[in-house]
Amino acid sequence: MKIMIGYPALQGKGSPMLTQNRQFQWMSIGSYIYPLVMASAATVLSKKGHDVIWYDGIAEQLPSSHFFKEVDSVRPDLLVIETKTPVVKLHWTIIDHIKEIDPAIKVVLLGDHVTALPEESLERSKVDFVLTGGDYDFSLMAMVDALSGLRAMPPGIYYRKADDIENTGRFRLSGDLDALPFIDRQLTKAHLYFEKWKKRQPFRYTMAGRDCQWGKCSFCSWTTLYPRFRVRSVDSLLDEIEMLVQDFGVREIFDDTGNFPAGSWLRKFCNGMIERGLNEQVLFSCNMRFDFLVKEPGLLDLMKKAGFRKMKSGLESANQATLDRIRKNILVEHITEGCRLASEAGLDIQLTVMVGYPWETRSDAERTLDLARDLMAKGHAEMLQSTVVVPYPGTPLFKEAIENNWIRFSPVDSWERYDMTEPVLKTPDMSPEEVMRLCSDIYKSFITPRFVLRQLTNIRSLEDLDYVMRGAKAVLGHIFDFARIRS
Numbered sequence: 001m002k003i004m005i006g007y008p009a010l011q012g013k014g015s016p017m018l019t020q021n022r023q024f025q026w027m028s029i030g031s032y033i034y035p036l037v038m039a040s041a042a043t044v045l046s047k048k049g050h051d052v053i054w055y056d057g058i059a060e061q062l063p064s065s066h067f068f069k070e071v072d073s074v075r076p077d078l079l080v081i082e083t084k085t086p087v088v089k090l091h092w093t094i095i096d097h098i099k100e101i102d103p104a105i106k107v108v109l110l111g112d113h114v115t116a117l118p119e120e121s122l123e124r125s126k127v128d129f130v131l132t133g134g135d136y137d138f139s140l141m142a143m144v145d146a147l148s149g150l151r152a153m154p155p156g157i158y159y160r161k162a163d164d165i166e167n168t169g170r171f172r173l174s175g176d177l178d179a180l181p182f183i184d185r186q187l188t189k190a191h192l193y194f195e196k197w198k199k200r201q202p203f204r205y206t207m208a209g210r211d212c213q214w215g216k217c218s219f220c221s222w223t224t225l226y227p228r229f230r231v232r233s234v235d236s237l238l239d240e241i242e243m244l245v246q247d248f249g250v251r252e253i254f255d256d257t258g259n260f261p262a263g264s265w266l267r268k269f270c271n272g273m274i275e276r277g278l279n280e281q282v283l284f285s286c287n288m289r290f291d292f293l294v295k296e297p298g299l300l301d302l303m304k305k306a307g308f309r310k311m312k313s314g315l316e317s318a319n320q321a322t323l324d325r326i327r328k329n330i331l332v333e334h335i336t337e338g339c340r341l342a343s344e345a346g347l348d349i350q351l352t353v354m355v356g357y358p359w360e361t362r363s364d365a366e367r368t369l370d371l372a373r374d375l376m377a378k379g380h381a382e383m384l385q386s387t388v389v390v391p392y393p394g395t396p397l398f399k400e401a402i403e404n405n406w407i408r409f410s411p412v413d414s415w416e417r418y419d420m421t422e423p424v425l426k427t428p429d430m431s432p433e434e435v436m437r438l439c440s441d442i443y444k445s446f447i448t449p450r451f452v453l454r455q456l457t458n459i460r461s462l463e464d465l466d467y468v469m470r471g472a473k474a475v476l477g478h479i480f481d482f483a484r485i486r487s
Contacts, residue, residue: 001144002051004076005042007035008067009057010090013421016058019193020205020256022222023387024084025420032059034193034205036183036256038082041137043184045144052187059192071098071105078106078147080140083121084221085113085392086419092125099126108143110136112221113415115171116394118158122165130158133171134210134225137180177210177232182240185248195254202250208237212258214289216327217314219354222258224394231261238272245281252309255286262292267299270306279307285348287312290338291330300345310348310382313338318371319364322357326397336371339380348382351375353442356389356435358406358425365430365438372442386442388420388435401425408432 010016014026019035039054046052053074057067071079079098083091095107109121110131118130131139133156142154153159156171183190185204194203209231211222237255244250260266273279288311293299315335317323323330339349353372355365375381391398391407401407406425409417418424423435430438 001078001148002053002074002076003045003078003080003144004053004055004071004074005038005080006053006055006067006071007058007082008055008094009062009064010087011064012087012090013419016087018058018082018084018087019056021084022220022258023390023420024086024418025387031195032056032193033195033256034188034190035082036205036207037134037136037210038080039183039185039188039190040180041080041140042188043181044137044141046184046187047181048141048144050144054188056189056192059189067094068097068101072101075102076105078108078144080108080110080136082136083109083111083113085390085415086417088113088121088415090416092121092127095125095127106147108140110139112224113393115224116392116398118167119165122158122160128159132156132158133173134222135171135173135175138175139171173210173226173228173230177230178236182243185244202248203252203254204244204248204250206237206240206244206253206255207257208232208255208286209257209259209261213262213292214259214329216329218326218396218400219389219391220258221392221395224392226258231257231265234265234268234272237269238276238278241273241278241282241284242276245278250282252283253285255284258287260286260288262289266292267302270302270308273306279305283307283309285310285312289313289330290342291334294334294338294341300342300347304345304347308347310350311342312350312352312385315351315353315368315372317354317357317360317364318368319360322360322364325359326357332371336375336380339375340378343380343382349375349380350383350385351381352385352387354387354389355438355442356423356425356427356430358389358401358404358427361428362430362434365435369438369442384442386439388423388439390418390420390424392418 007019012026014028017025017027017031020033042052042054053076055067055070081091091109098105098107106128108129108131109127114121114130115132118132121127121130131143133139139154139156142151143157145151146153153168155169158165158167190204193205209229211226211229213229215223215229241253244253284307290313316326316328318332320332323332342349351372353368372384376384391401402411408424408426423432427435
């Protein structure tokens with residue numbers, strides 16, 4: 001079967017952060033995160049003998065018209081598209097155009113939005129199948145087998161039957177992650193995807209688990225896809241890293257698991273990196289919760305020795321009541337202490353903060369800004385990422401927002417407005433403009449003499465200089481992004 005996995009370019013307010021991203025944002029400066037699970041799906045299908053075409057018009061910065069020309073030329077039997085809430089309407093239009101090109105092309109739509117609202121896309125577009133759940137690799141392979149007459153349709157598939165919408169029941173997350181082949185980085189053009197790495201190319205992504213060890217934050221769209229956490233074996237990930245170093249000369253890796261596995265798994269991984277000598281060959285970064293780190297003396301030093309360079313962690317709010325309400329299950333003190341300990345161990349820290357909670361006042365939001373500034377000033381955080389709270393369908397926050405009439409506009413008729421160019425939620429005493437301005441102010445907290453001096457004193461090579469310059473460009477881009485306010 002000829003299968004195209006496609007990310008068509010989208011006409012919007014910049015570069016869409018769509019792939020492997022738990023929140024959506026239009027970016028003035030493109031940053032293309034590798035869609036690991038979709039890449040795994042492409043690999044599995046290819047190894048089963050199917051003709052797989054990988055198309056990412058966003059990462060390749062192709063014009064939107066190019067996608068339709070490619071579809072017309074390739075005429076795949078099956079076209080697979082990942083979507084998110086702010087762009088689902090754009091994808092409906094694209095799907096309908098594909099059906100005009102060739103009605104015989106079967107189109108599959110997947111992602112967190114359609115997992116939450118699977119029937120909506122079948123009602124509002126000509127899509128053939130909606131695949132729910134986040135195990136795209138296992139589910140797509142099973143679905144292709146079913147279309148080939150080899151088995152029944154797997155759970156989690158929605159489709160049309162005559163004038164009705166049928167489904168095969170709730171999706172299951174039962175696949176063994178260690179049974180999956182290593183992702184074919186050449187087939188899936190892994191060189192196109194990057195963030196703010198230190199060593200520049202070659203840089204690659206891995207994924208130790210799906211998706212978060214805590215996995216209960218009320219705002220996270222990926223809890224819709226992965227309601228329970230699963231992890232690969234330590235040896236499986238170490239073998240993959242070894243392959244990336246030996247076959248591709250990789251010098252830096254970012255693991256995009258929602259939260260990198262902790263506890264004994266993490267210690268075994270660190271020791272394995274050291275024993276195999278990988279800590280001398282590659283820098284390693286990941287997402288990590290600080291409460292897992294502050295409770296284990298000596299772990300951060302071990303991570304540094306194992307080659308860890310950077311950790312991203314969610315601060316989200318400096319108000320404990322908010323952290324409790326969004327089910328973060330962490331104390332503000334754990335975050336600040338974790339930042340201090342990690343930075344003292346020589347690890348770079350990137351924090352994410354969110355503004356626009358419907359229960360937070362201006363003074364609450366400013367408390368978060370003050371803490372972020374303090375951590376930056378002390379050198380306990382290397383980078384901050386600021387976002388607006390968005391209640392994605394399928395999350396507990398969305399349900400709570402509907403029940404409390406917190407959404408500023410018609411909740412289900414304005415999906416394109418969930419794109420972080422404006423607040424979705426009402427706030428007690430801040431206007432939409434003030435919320436967006438606060439997001440921008442958090443990024444401006446970088447630009448202090450103390451912070452600039454610290455960055456300059458850390459420059460030891462042309463590589464360091466390049467890293468700092470790229471970071472400065474990213475910060476200025478974020479400031480510009482949040483300056484585009486819709487009242």
